[in-house]
Amino acid sequence: MTTALQPQLPSQPVLRMRLAPRSGMPRPIDGAWWPRSYDLLAELPSLLAGLPRAWGQITSVTVNGAVWSEAPGRMLVFNQVVRLHRALAASAPHTIVLLTPGRGRWDLLVVPPDTAEKAAEPLMAAAAAAAGDQG
Template identity: 40%
Template sequence: MTTVPHTNTLDHPKHVARLRLKPKAPATGYVDGAWWPASRDLATELPFLLVVLAVQLERIERVTYNLTAWPPAPRRLVVESGNVRLEGFRSQHTDTLTVIGTAGRRRLTLLVVPPETEPDLAHRLLMTAAHRDSVDDIETLLTGE
């Protein structure tokens, strides 16, 4: 019989959705939280984000983004919960991403913190955008004013 040593440590995930959402409450402000992707590759970054958001949105149907802010992305993405339609628009704010779920057609609009942002600043932006009382517009959030 082979004994496997027991440890109290957990392996850190190879990829983590760097995300902060406002607490469940009536919607206020321009965004529902913030996301700090590790890259500008939606096909790589979105599956991790959508797994986390599926808890609130149930099955996710669509993700909208600004066409000029991201390199070309596939029109559909297969994730754990099924197929998700990706739709790029020139009219959407360059620093936001909207995730639309089936739970009452609920949507979450997220401030996208640029991947190259310095970690301390990114953390501040995530926390500020996710603050319950945050009503700042996108530009104000990103400048940290």
């Protein structure tokens, strides 16, 4: 009898995200995300899958339209419609805004995909630092 080897399933890349500790105080940035590309349709599902359950179902996402690739006005992620908005505001060009009705808004720093790991790690750590630890 021969034994057939099971083909290895492609592994999902590790989500590169750091979130700030929960606190009662509002924060300007709730953490950092380091996507592998600016293709929102490819990157958004893994981001949403890695968010804390306490954040609820994200229904709206806003990104900088000057940097992210074109995307439709909405997409289906895990059987949930997520509305996609593209802002051109220069006030926060490297952020992604996530909204959940009745639960809140979360702003994540977006570390550019082509950033070297040596430079990305300190950026992510600083964005996820506790509010009292920020200088």
